[in-house]
Amino acid sequence: MRAIMVMFDSLNREFLPNYGCEWTKMPNFQRLAKYTATFDNFYGGSMPCMPARRELHTGRYNFLHTFWTPMHPYDDSVISRMKSAGIYTHIATDHFHYWEDGGSGYLTKFDSHEIVRGQQGDPWKAQVSWPDFPDTLSRRKTGQNWRHDWVNRSFIQKEEDMPQKIIFDNGLDFIRRSASQQNWFLQIEAFDPHEPFYSQQPYKDLYPHDYHGKNLDWPDYGKNDYGPEATEHVRYEYAALMSMCDHYLGQVLDLMDEFDMWKDTMLIVNTDHGFMLGEKEWMGKNVQPFYNELVHSPFFIHHPQINCDGQRRSSLAQTVDIVPTLAEFFGIEPPQYMDGRSLTPILKKDAPIREAALFGVHGGHVNVTDGRYVYMHACAEPSNQPLYDYTLMPMHMNALFKPEELSNISLTNEFAFTKGAMVMKVPAKTILNPYWYGTMLFDLEKDPHQQSPIQDPQQQLRMIGLMRQLMKENDAPKEQFERLGIPMDGPLTGDILQRFQCDKRPGTENIQNLSDGAKKAAAVFLSLAGMQHKTSLENALNSQQKQTISTQDVLDAIKKIIPEKDATGLLYAVKNYL
Numbered sequence: 001m002r003a004i005m006v007m008f009d010s011l012n013r014e015f016l017p018n019y020g021c022e023w024t025k026m027p028n029f030q031r032l033a034k035y036t037a038t039f040d041n042f043y044g045g046s047m048p049c050m051p052a053r054r055e056l057h058t059g060r061y062n063f064l065h066t067f068w069t070p071m072h073p074y075d076d077s078v079i080s081r082m083k084s085a086g087i088y089t090h091i092a093t094d095h096f097h098y099w100e101d102g103g104s105g106y107l108t109k110f111d112s113h114e115i116v117r118g119q120q121g122d123p124w125k126a127q128v129s130w131p132d133f134p135d136t137l138s139r140r141k142t143g144q145n146w147r148h149d150w151v152n153r154s155f156i157q158k159e160e161d162m163p164q165k166i167i168f169d170n171g172l173d174f175i176r177r178s179a180s181q182q183n184w185f186l187q188i189e190a191f192d193p194h195e196p197f198y199s200q201q202p203y204k205d206l207y208p209h210d211y212h213g214k215n216l217d218w219p220d221y222g223k224n225d226y227g228p229e230a231t232e233h234v235r236y237e238y239a240a241l242m243s244m245c246d247h248y249l250g251q252v253l254d255l256m257d258e259f260d261m262w263k264d265t266m267l268i269v270n271t272d273h274g275f276m277l278g279e280k281e282w283m284g285k286n287v288q289p290f291y292n293e294l295v296h297s298p299f300f301i302h303h304p305q306i307n308c309d310g311q312r313r314s315s316l317a318q319t320v321d322i323v324p325t326l327a328e329f330f331g332i333e334p335p336q337y338m339d340g341r342s343l344t345p346i347l348k349k350d351a352p353i354r355e356a357a358l359f360g361v362h363g364g365h366v367n368v369t370d371g372r373y374v375y376m377h378a379c380a381e382p383s384n385q386p387l388y389d390y391t392l393m394p395m396h397m398n399a400l401f402k403p404e405e406l407s408n409i410s411l412t413n414e415f416a417f418t419k420g421a422m423v424m425k426v427p428a429k430t431i432l433n434p435y436w437y438g439t440m441l442f443d444l445e446k447d448p449h450q451q452s453p454i455q456d457p458q459q460q461l462r463m464i465g466l467m468r469q470l471m472k473e474n475d476a477p478k479e480q481f482e483r484l485g486i487p488m489d490g491p492l493t494g495d496i497l498q499r500f501q502c503d504k505r506p507g508t509e510n511i512q513n514l515s516d517g518a519k520k521a522a523a524v525f526l527s528l529a530g531m532q533h534k535t536s537l538e539n540a541l542n543s544q545q546k547q548t549i550s551t552q553d554v555l556d557a558i559k560k561i562i563p564e565k566d567a568t569g570l571l572y573a574v575k576n577y578l
Contacts, residue, residue, distance in 0.1 A: 001087075001330050003266035004175070005187045006252055008245050009049065009095065009194040010285075011271035013298040015242055024239050025206045028250035032269060032300055035253070035262060037308040037347055041371045042299035043318040044273045045339075047361040048286055049095070050103050050397075052272035052319060057109065059323030059340035060417065064476040067362035067430075070393040071105030074419045076335035078323045079109040082185055085332045088178075090114075092170040093189040094163035096122035100398040110187075114170045116163045118152045119191040120218075121145025125155050136215040137226055149196060149218070159200045164192045168248040172255060179259040185326070188252070192245055195219065195275070195284075197237035203244045207236040219277075221284030231278040238277055266329055267302040268322065280450070289376050289437050290367055291450050295359050303329070306347045315346045316371040318357045337417040339474055356466040358474070363387050363430030365437070366484060368467040374442045374450070375463035377500065378434040380485030382526065387483055389428040392421065401426070415475050436524045439500040457497050464492055511541050517551035524574050525558055536561045 013019045017030050018038055045055050046063035054062050054069065057077040062069070071077065082089050089109075094116040097103040107113040117124040121144065131150040133141070140146045159165055171188035178184055196218035211233040216226065219234050226234070249269065256262055274294045276282040285294055299317070302309060320340035327334035328342050339358075345351040356370045363384060365376040390412070394401035411422040440453040441460050468486060481488045485499055508514055508522045522541075526534055540557035541549055555574065559567050 001183060001266075002178075002181075002261070002264060003185045003268070003326060003329060004252065004256075005185075005189075005268040005270065006249060007187065007189040007269075008271050009189075009191050010273060010275040011193065011242070011245075011298055012238075012274040012277065012293055013296060014274075014279075014293060015239060016298055018300075019298060025243050026246040028246045028253060031253060032249065034310050035256075036267065036269070036300040036302045036310075038312045039299040039301075039317060039346075040312055040314050041316045042297050043316070043357045043359055043369060044295040044297050045319045045357070045359050047290065047295070047359070047364075048273055049097050050106075051361070053103075053106060055319045056322060057106070057335075059320045059335050059338035061320065061339050061358055061470075061474050063360050063362050063364075064366070064471065064474060064480050065362075065390040065415070067389065067428075068102045068395075068397045069391060070102060070395055071109065072392050072418075074392075074417065074421045075105075076337065076417075077109045078327055078335055079185075081327065081332050081335065082330060083109070083111055085330065086183060087330055087332070088181075088184040089187075090174055090184070091187040091189060092116075092167045092174065093187070093191075094119050094167045095189055095191045096120065097397065101395040101400055102397045104393075104395070114167070116166045116170070118156055118163050120152075120194070120196060121148045122152060123148050125151050127151045134215040136218075137213070137230060138216065138218050139220050140218060146218075153198060156198075159202075162200065162244075164190050164244060164248060168251060172251055175252075175255050175259070175261075179255075179261065182264075183330075185330075190245060190248075193238060193241040193275075195238075197234070197241045199237075199241045199244045203240040203247075204237075206243050207239050209233065209236055211236075219283045221287045222282070224276075224278050224281050224283040226283070231283075234283075235277050238275070262302065262304065264304050265302075266304060266326075267300075269298075269300040270319075270322070271297050272319070273297065286361065286432065289365055289434070289440065290359060290361070292374070292444075292448075295367075301325075301343065301347070303344075303347050306344070308347045313346050313350050314371075315350050315352045316354055316357055316369070317343055317346060318354075318359070321353065337475070339470070356463075356470060358467065358470040361432055362389070363428060364432040365434040366467060366471070366480070368463055368470065369444075370463070370466060372443065372445050373459055373463055374444060375460065375467065376434070376437075376440045377464065377467060377484055377486075378437065378439045379483050380499065381483075382433075382435050384430065384433045384435055385483065386479040387428045387430065388477060388479060389426040390415070390423050390477065391426065392423050394424060394426065414477075417475060436520065438519070438523060439502055441502040453502050455502050457494075460497060460500075460502055461492055464496065468492070510538050511549070513547060514541075514549050515551065518549045518554045521551045521554040521574055525554065525570070529558075529562065529570060533561055 015024050050068045089111045091110045092114045098107050133150040216234050217237045276293050279293050282288050324334045324340045325343040341353040359367045367376050410425045412425050413422045442450045508519050
């Protein structure tokens with residue numbers, strides 16, 4: 001048995017011809033569809049990069065317990081289980097987060113690993129002076145990541161220097177040397193098409209357009225204020241990099257053909273999450289509710305023992321389900337405490353394996369979907385508390401926890417998956433406060449692009465029940481239920497619906513005729529300034545008697561409510577969160 005996983009970072013499925021896009025040039029993804037089952041209802045789980053990769057090892061959600069984290073001593077990795085069973089495991093990657101503090105312990109689970117330097121802000125090449133870079137629309141231009149990126153680019157001028165090409169060359173070399181062997185797993189993991197959207201000219205030439213503005217291939221995260229011309233440009237830059245991914249995917253398919261590997265080799269093509277490129281006025285990820293552009297992921301799998309090539313599958317699945325599928329394929333015991341379920345029933349007969357899928361980020365909305373409805377449940381209070389980080393590896397993305405972060409910790413062994421190990425319970429805060437965006441319910445059958453949240457108390461209560469059940473199965477911390485304002489046990493009653501009325505921003509339920517932007521502005525203001533200002537805001541806005549109250553009307557009302565000496569910083573904060 002052999003398996004190959006080709007993993008790209010930040011694939012927005014709406015750009016793939018496999019999912020209906022008609023303007024992007026990706027012939028190898030189209031070719032891939034002939035050899036694989038294409039999943040129409042596949043979701044991510046824990047966001048973003050490293051949380052998703054922890055799921056790919058353990059088969060369990062981790063966003064309810066912690067955020068960005070290394071592998072832990074008690075983590076049960078399917079890669080380690082393969083290695084123990086005599087299945088050779090190898091990874092070729094340029095995903096530089098693996099060699100930052102917060103990404104430790106992942107690569108060493110493999111028998112061998114090849115890393116390629118130079119993507120984005122990877123501190124690769126040394127240069128004391130700031131590099132020359134073009135005038136840009138990005139606000140990142142003063143940071144160290146920006147500095148390293150442009151230093152790196154000066155050493156990556158030709159396609160043969162591109163990290164993506166090199167990692168695929170490494171992976172293809174492994175396939176050529178191992179094609180006659182059995183019992184191995186290969187992971188080719190590309191950082192692309194993650195931002196910055198840096199590609200070579202032949203790929204850019206696939207998307208000719210007339211743009212004379214400032215550089216924009218590394219957009220900022222947040223509300224998209226670049227304007228239509230720059231937004232179109234950055235979408236073309238992203239498409240060009242995806243076409244480069246398509247080119248190297250084709251080389252893997254070529255070797256599968258050349259060595260007749262389809263008969264005994266599993267092939268998985270997947271991603272961790274997507275990327276917003278102007279949809280619903282957002283750019284980037286991790287700064288807004290997790291719409292489908294971020295979590296409704298492309299997924300393709302060829303199973304040599306199941307005849308499903310060229311077919312589509314509609315049953316719900318997600319990232320954690322990859323782990324038990326690999327374990328079953330190789331005939332080994334899967335990791336303990338999994339939330340994942342094998343994809344085999346879906347591949348054979350499109351038979352459901354799960355009623356619902358959970359996804360989110362630590363401290364953000366807890367989201368659940370049953371494949372038709374997507375429900376985003378916000379926190380109960382503006383403080384977004386109580387919230388704790390449970391860890392034995394106190395690291396952020398690229399830095400250790402600061403001593404003051406560890407000054408008020410306690411130890412606990414309340415979770416079965418830690419296998420008796422005591423873990424640190426660290427008070428946590430996050431800028432991803434879902435209170436500002438409210439609770440939302442979408443019907444994807446009637447509204448596939450999630451343009452209009454709906455009010456449906458019966459469905460909302462059902463989705464809360466599904467969310468609660470998955471949280472309990474995941475051994476979620478007790479305080480997460482408190483943060484979300486739902487009971488761990490017992491009936492789910494109507495008072496929950498009154499508190500979390502869909503499409504009503506917290507604190508704005510008594511204000512009439514609010515635009516969506518105005519709802520968000522009012523909610524953010526009340527969460528920052530305090531609910532004691534709620535009545536004053538209601539009176540100020542309702543007295544205007546406008547047909548539609550705009551965001552600017554809310555900002556003008558704030559100026560009247562808050563003393564001038566305090567209003568400037570508050571208004572800036574409200575605008576920033578919008």
